[in-house]
Amino acid sequence: MHYFLTEEQQMIQELTAQIAREKIRPVRAELDTNEQFPWEIMKILSQADLFGLYIPEEYGGMGGGIFENCLAIEKLGEACIGIATSFAASGLGAYPILLFGGDELKQKYLPQIASGKRLAAFGLTEPGAGSDVSGIQTTAVKDGDHYIINGSKQWITNGGESEIYSILAITDRAKGPRGASFFVVEKGDPGFSFGKKEKKLGIRASATRELIFQDCRIPADRLIGREGMGFIIAMKTFDKSRPGIAALGVGLAQGALDIAVEYARKRVQFGKPIISFQAIQHKLADMAVKTEASRALVYSVARYMDSEPHDVSKVAAMSKVFAGDVAMEVATNAVQVLGGYGYMQDYPVEKMMRDAKILQIYEGTNEIQRNIIGQELNKEYSRLKESFL
Amino acid sequence: MHIVVCIKQVPDTKNVRIDPDTHTLVRQGVESIINPFDMFAVEAALKIKDQNGARITVITMGPPQASEALRDTLGLGADDAVLLSDRAFAGSDTWATSTTLSAAVRKMGDVDIIFCGKQAIDGDTAQVGPEMAALLDIPYATFVKKIEIPGDGSLKVVRQTDEGTEVWKLPLPCLLTVIKEIGEPRVPSLRHKMRAKKAEIPVWGAADLGLDPDHIGLCGSFTQVVRVFSPPRRTNRIQLEGSLEDQAEQLFQYLKNARIPGL
Numbered sequence: 001m002h003y004f005l006t007e008e009q010q011m012i013q014e015l016t017a018q019i020a021r022e023k024i025r026p027v028r029a030e031l032d033t034n035e036q037f038p039w040e041i042m043k044i045l046s047q048a049d050l051f052g053l054y055i056p057e058e059y060g061g062m063g064g065g066i067f068e069n070c071l072a073i074e075k076l077g078e079a080c081i082g083i084a085t086s087f088a089a090s091g092l093g094a095y096p097i098l099l100f101g102g103d104e105l106k107q108k109y110l111p112q113i114a115s116g117k118r119l120a121a122f123g124l125t126e127p128g129a130g131s132d133v134s135g136i137q138t139t140a141v142k143d144g145d146h147y148i149i150n151g152s153k154q155w156i157t158n159g160g161e162s163e164i165y166s167i168l169a170i171t172d173r174a175k176g177p178r179g180a181s182f183f184v185v186e187k188g189d190p191g192f193s194f195g196k197k198e199k200k201l202g203i204r205a206s207a208t209r210e211l212i213f214q215d216c217r218i219p220a221d222r223l224i225g226r227e228g229m230g231f232i233i234a235m236k237t238f239d240k241s242r243p244g245i246a247a248l249g250v251g252l253a254q255g256a257l258d259i260a261v262e263y264a265r266k267r268v269q270f271g272k273p274i275i276s277f278q279a280i281q282h283k284l285a286d287m288a289v290k291t292e293a294s295r296a297l298v299y300s301v302a303r304y305m306d307s308e309p310h311d312v313s314k315v316a317a318m319s320k321v322f323a324g325d326v327a328m329e330v331a332t333n334a335v336q337v338l339g340g341y342g343y344m345q346d347y348p349v350e351k352m353m354r355d356a357k358i359l360q361i362y363e364g365t366n367e368i369q370r371n372i373i374g375q376e377l378n379k380e381y382s383r384l385k386e387s388f389l
Numbered sequence: 390m391h392i393v394v395c396i397k398q399v400p401d402t403k404n405v406r407i408d409p410d411t412h413t414l415v416r417q418g419v420e421s422i423i424n425p426f427d428m429f430a431v432e433a434a435l436k437i438k439d440q441n442g443a444r445i446t447v448i449t450m451g452p453p454q455a456s457e458a459l460r461d462t463l464g465l466g467a468d469d470a471v472l473l474s475d476r477a478f479a480g481s482d483t484w485a486t487s488t489t490l491s492a493a494v495r496k497m498g499d500v501d502i503i504f505c506g507k508q509a510i511d512g513d514t515a516q517v518g519p520e521m522a523a524l525l526d527i528p529y530a531t532f533v534k535k536i537e538i539p540g541d542g543s544l545k546v547v548r549q550t551d552e553g554t555e556v557w558k559l560p561l562p563c564l565l566t567v568i569k570e571i572g573e574p575r576v577p578s579l580r581h582k583m584r585a586k587k588a589e590i591p592v593w594g595a596a597d598l599g600l601d602p603d604h605i606g607l608c609g610s611f612t613q614v615v616r617v618f619s620p621p622r623r624t625n626r627i628q629l630e631g632s633l634e635d636q637a638e639q640l641f642q643y644l645k646n647a648r649i650p651g652l
Contacts, residue, residue, distance in 0.1 A: 007586065008583065011579060011582050011583060011586070012579065014582075015576065015577060015579055015582060018576055018577075019576055022576065023576065044575075044576055047575060047576070047578055048576055048577065048578045048579060049578045049579040049580050050579060053579075062579060062580075
């Protein structure tokens with residue numbers, strides 16, 4: 001199906017599809033098995049100018065938007081969302097700086113992130129604060145022209161591999177939700193270290209580590225925006241990044257569908273290719289319908305968000321929840337179509353099924369997405385003058 | 390430094406068929422690709438550009454659609470491309486091809502290094518590179534796998550031979566044909582791809598190159614293909630297995646039983 005892409009957008013698709021085909025597919029199983037961070041691929045993506053798709057040209061990027069970034073993430077995700085997550089997570093780390101950083105912070109960090117020479121990461125989650133962000137314990141205390149950070153962040157994607165971290169810390173606990181702030185911390189800052197690398201069910205090529213701050217001293221100009229803006233920055237960042245996670249889901253679903261259809265055409269049982277049986281046909285049809293519906297929603301949302309509207313939280317959440325659920329379902333059914341072979345590591349669908357699960361959990365669980373959608377519906381309808389009853 | 394890379398469009402051999410009647414390659418409907426060894430030549434040039442800075446011009450002799458292959462190399466980071474295209478070039482053998490390509494290099498004038506792949510996967514002759522060097526009267530090295538630039542107007546290259554490796558020093562300008570060990574071809578970059586899409590690729594014909602029609606195309610070719618055929622499959626092959634000593638012993642016994650004179 002055609003989505004009326006511009007020439008430039010088609011080029012992004014072609015280029016990322018080539019990288020997925022030639023560079024990612026041959027190594028995805030090995031990186032998954034060895035839990036090895038995809039530095040080779042990150043280098044290729046950097047040389048291909050893909051890290052700065054959504055970053056303005058004045059900061060060394062390509063001047064595109066969320067949609068362009070989603071197109072790239074989707075194609076990479078068709079081959080491996082572990083690798084694509086490592087790529088996309090740098091964007092998640094960049095958004096707080098891009099959206100709320102002063103010009104000096106932007107000048108300093110965005111060109112490095114856009115070129116892919118340094119990866120970024122985003123640090124919010126803590127042992128006691130996941131869905132409930134207000135539970136965070138990490139503190140940042142002003143000390144002259146420095147801040148001193150203490151605490152820890154848990155399950156940080158690209159942790160230990162990235163060099164630039166956007167992290168959330170409490171600057172004034174008395175102010176409650178308005179007492180949190182975002183900071184840039186660099187690998188190598190005094191008092192900043194990493195915990196062990198986590199062992200995961202899926203996306204095992206991506207690195208997940210704890211960030212540990214023990215009297216970590218950073219210059220005060222690393223504050224992003226102003227003190228107290230932390231929660232706003234976190235929410236606005238997630239609004240921007242959620243379509244990217246959704247794009248991972250579209251890619252994963254497409255990748256699983258491709259394998260399932262090809263397999264069903266070749267696998268012969270009862271003297272016929274199994275695709276000739278309705279039990280398989282209907283399953284494949286549902287997988288294809290949902291994958292296309294997911295893509296249509298994600299593209300629409302990404303394009304809408306690039307038009308800079310105000311009401312993005314609901315649609316961003318919708319794209320993430322739908323594409324994540326579809327990816328999980330399609331990957332699970334792909335394993336079913338391949339039967340015993342699908343359960344074995346000889347085919348990539350078992351990895352896709354393991355990988356898909358994270359899409360319903362990270363960057364706000366799908367339950368939290370539904371909360372957001374529900375709350376937004378309540379707000380929207382409270383403003384309506386018309387009655388439907 | 391100005392580097393010229395010579396490339397060739399070849400049929401994608403993964404899909405090649407031989408016409409059973411004419412014994413020639415069926416080219417209709419077969420996708421063209423850049424000769425894989427020429428991709429290593431482009432990569433070799435790009436590596437030098439990355440490390441030392443250089444201007445890269447890619448050339449090919451071929452029909453108008455060959456400009457798409459040139460555009461692909463611009464997407465990888467080459468600076469310019471020139472298509473050598475003229476009906477008069479049709480039917481060129483390696484000599485006429487080398488004549489045409491070297492005329493283009495001469496026209497550019499300021500070339501320091503010429504890169505070719507070690508051979509093309511369709512003809513497999515490996516002649517065009519050395520012939521160009523002969524026509525341009527410059528030194529050349531074939532099967533190059535490593536290049537160093539000492540900065541004294543020369544190149545230090547490592548070439549692969551059947552016996553091992555050789556290290557050569559060549560004065561500039563020179564021509565090198567490269568093998569895959571030079572480095573895996575990179576993927577394009579988005580900026581280069583966008584530039585390539587819009588790039589104007591000049592076309593030079595026989596007149597632009599000042600070439601005598603008798604020296605190019607079919608007229609300028611010393612060789613003609615009389616017949617193309619698949620060699621008959623050899624049967625009765627024996628594969629020896631085991632340690633080298635075992636294999637030598639088996640071979641000895643075999644030759645002995647075969648009554649080779651002197652054994």
